[in-house]
Amino acid sequence: MYNDYLEHHGIKGQKWGVRRFQYPDGSLTSLGRVHYGVADESHTKLQQRIAGRIVKTKTKKILKDYANSPTELGKKYVDTVLPVDTNLSRIQTETEFHDWAFYAVYKHDDVDKYMGLFGYNLKNRAKREGRDADVFQLRIRNVSRLKVPSEANASHACGKLLKDKTFADDLRTAISESSKDMHRSSQQKLFKDAVQRLNKKQLNDNDETVVYKALNLTLVNHSEAALRTQDRFYGELKKQGYDALLDLNDKTYSSYHAKTPVIVFNTSKVSLQAVTNANEKTMKALNIKYNARRAKDESYEHTIGTIKRNASEKAANVSDYVDRKIYDYLNKKK
Numbered sequence: 001m002y003n004d005y006l007e008h009h010g011i012k013g014q015k016w017g018v019r020r021f022q023y024p025d026g027s028l029t030s031l032g033r034v035h036y037g038v039a040d041e042s043h044t045k046l047q048q049r050i051a052g053r054i055v056k057t058k059t060k061k062i063l064k065d066y067a068n069s070p071t072e073l074g075k076k077y078v079d080t081v082l083p084v085d086t087n088l089s090r091i092q093t094e095t096e097f098h099d100w101a102f103y104a105v106y107k108h109d110d111v112d113k114y115m116g117l118f119g120y121n122l123k124n125r126a127k128r129e130g131r132d133a134d135v136f137q138l139r140i141r142n143v144s145r146l147k148v149p150s151e152a153n154a155s156h157a158c159g160k161l162l163k164d165k166t167f168a169d170d171l172r173t174a175i176s177e178s179s180k181d182m183h184r185s186s187q188q189k190l191f192k193d194a195v196q197r198l199n200k201k202q203l204n205d206n207d208e209t210v211v212y213k214a215l216n217l218t219l220v221n222h223s224e225a226a227l228r229t230q231d232r233f234y235g236e237l238k239k240q241g242y243d244a245l246l247d248l249n250d251k252t253y254s255s256y257h258a259k260t261p262v263i264v265f266n267t268s269k270v271s272l273q274a275v276t277n278a279n280e281k282t283m284k285a286l287n288i289k290y291n292a293r294r295a296k297d298e299s300y301e302h303t304i305g306t307i308k309r310n311a312s313e314k315a316a317n318v319s320d321y322v323d324r325k326i327y328d329y330l331n332k333k334k
Contacts, residue, residue, distance in 0.1 A: 078150055079147055079148060079149050079153060079242075080147075080148040080150070080246075081145050081146070081147050081148070082106070082142060082145060082146040082147075082148065082244070082262075083145055084142060084143065084144060084145055085141050085142070086106050086141065086142050087106060087139060087140075087141055088104040088105070088106050088139070088140040088141065088142070088264070088270065089104060089105055089106065089110075089111045089114070089137060089138070089139060089140075090102055090103065090104045090137070090138040090140060091115060091119045091122070091136070091137055091138075091278070092122075092135075092136055092138065093122055093126070093133045093134065093135060093136065094136065095136055095275045097138055097140070097272040097275075099267050100267065101219070101230070101234065101263055101264065101265040101267070102263070102264055102267070103220075103247055103250075103261065103262070103263055104140065104261075104262055104264060105258060105260065105261050105262070106260065106262070107258075107259045107260050109259060110258045110259050110260065110261060112286050112289075112290070113256065113258060113286070113290050114256070114258070115137065115278060115282070115283055115286050116283055116284075116285070116286025116287040116288075116289060116290045116291075117256065117286075117287060117290050117291070117294070118256075119135045119137075119278050119283045119286075120135075120283040120284060120286070120287040122135050123135050123278075123280060123283060134277050134278075135277075135278040135283065136275050136276065136277060136278060137275070137276050137278050138272060138274075138275055139272075139273045139274040139275075140270050140271065140273060141270065141271060141273050142264075142269050142270045142271075143269060143270065143271050144243075144269040145269075146243040146244045146262075146264065146266070146269060146270075147241055147242050147243050147244070148242065148243070148244045148245060148246060148262065149237065149240070149242050149245065151209065151212070151246075152205075152209070153240075154212055154216075154237070154242075154245060155205070155208040155209040155211075155212040156205075156208065157212075157233070157236050157237055157240060157242075158208060158211060158212040158215055158233065159203060159205075159207075159208035159211075159212075160236065161232055161233060161236055162198075162203065162208070162211065164232075167229065167232055168198060170226075170228045170229045170232075171198070171211070171214075171218070171229050172195065172198055173223075173225035173226075174215075174218040174221055174225050174226035174229050175191050175194055175195060175214050175215075175218055176195075177218075177223050177226065178191065178217060178218045178220075178221050178226070179191040179192075181221075182217065182249075182253075184253060184254065184255075186252075186253045187217060187249070187253050187254075190210070190213055190214050190217065190253065191214055191217075193210050193214075194210050194211045194213070194214030194215075195214075197211050198211060213248055215229065215233065216245065216246075216247070216248040216249065217248065217249045217253060219245075219263060220249070234265040237265070238265075238266060242266075243264065243265070243266035243269055244262045244263060244264040244265065244266065245262065245263045245265070246260065246261070246262060246263075247261035247262060247263050255294055257294075
C-alpha cells in the first residue's frame with residue numbers, strides 16, 4: 001500500500017545534487033574527509049595541530065570551532081603547497097639571480113601588476129637619477145614543491161623563537177628600523193601594536209599573530225639585527241618543512257594588494273629558467289591600467305564622500321565623475 005504523501009529523509013537544508021561533504025566536482029570538503037575518515041597530508045597535519053593546541057590550552061574551543069566552521073579553520077591552519085614547475089616571476093634591475101631569499105609572484109594578474117607598478121617605477125627612478133637602467137623579468141620554477149605555512153602556523157613558529165630573549169631583542173630593533181622606512185598608517189599601526197605585544201610577559205595566540213605580521217614586514221630589511229632575525233626565523237621554518245612565506249606587506253599593507261606574493265627562502269628548490277628585458281611600452285600600459293585600479297580602490301570612497309558633502313550629488317553621478325577624472329588624468333601620462 002502506497003502513502004498518499006511524500007517523506008523526505010535527507011538532511012535539513014540539503015539541496016538535490018549537493019552534499020555537505022563534497023564540493024560540486026565530487027572532491028571531499030574538510031568536513032567530508034573527517035566524515036569518511038579520509039585524510040591527506042595537509043588534513044592529517046591539521047588534525048594533529050588541532051589536537052596539539054587542545055592539549056596545550058586544555059580547551060575544546062578549537063575543536064568546537066572546527067566542527068562549526070571547518071573551512072574557515074582550515075584556512076587558518078592548513079598550509080599551501082605550490083606544485084613542481086610553478087612559474088614564478090621576479091622583477092629586478094640586474095640579470096643575476098642571487099642565492100638568497102627573494103620576493104616573487106606566480107598568479108597571472110600579480111605578474112602583470114608588478115611589471116606595471118614595480119617595474120615601471122624602477123625604470124623611472126633610474127631616469128630621475130640620471131642613469132639608464134634596464135628592468136629584467138626573471139622567470140623561475142621550483143624543481144620541488146614549495147610548502148608555505150598558514151598564518152597560524154607561521155605565527156606559532158615565530159612564537160617559539162620569541163622565548164629566546166636575543167631573538168626578541170633583535171626583532172624589536174628590526175621593527176624599529178623598519179618603521180622608519182614604512183610610513184603607511186596600516187604599517188605604522190602594526191609595528192606599534194607588535195612592540196606592545198612584545199613587551200608582555202606571556203604571549204597568547206593573537207599576540208603571536210600580530211608579532212609575526214610585523215616580523216613579516218621586516219623581512220625586506222637588511223640591517224644586522226634584521227638579518228639575524230631572518231636567519232633564525234627561516235631556519236626554524238625549514239626545520240618544520242617550509243620553503244616560502246606569503247608576503248603580507250604586499251598582500252595587505254602596501255598599495256600593491258597582490259593576491260599571492262611570496263618570499264621564497266629555500267632557494268635550493270628553485271631554478272632560474274629565463275631572463276628577459278622588460279619592454280618599456282608594455283610596462284607603461286600596465287602601469288596605467290593598475291594605477292587606475294589602485295587609485296580607484298584607495299581613494300574612491302574618500303573622494304566620493306568629499307564630493308557628495310560639497311556638491312550634494314547622487315552617489316551614481318559622483319562615481320561616474322570620479323571614473324572620468326581618473327581616466328583623463330592617466331591618459332595625459334601616456
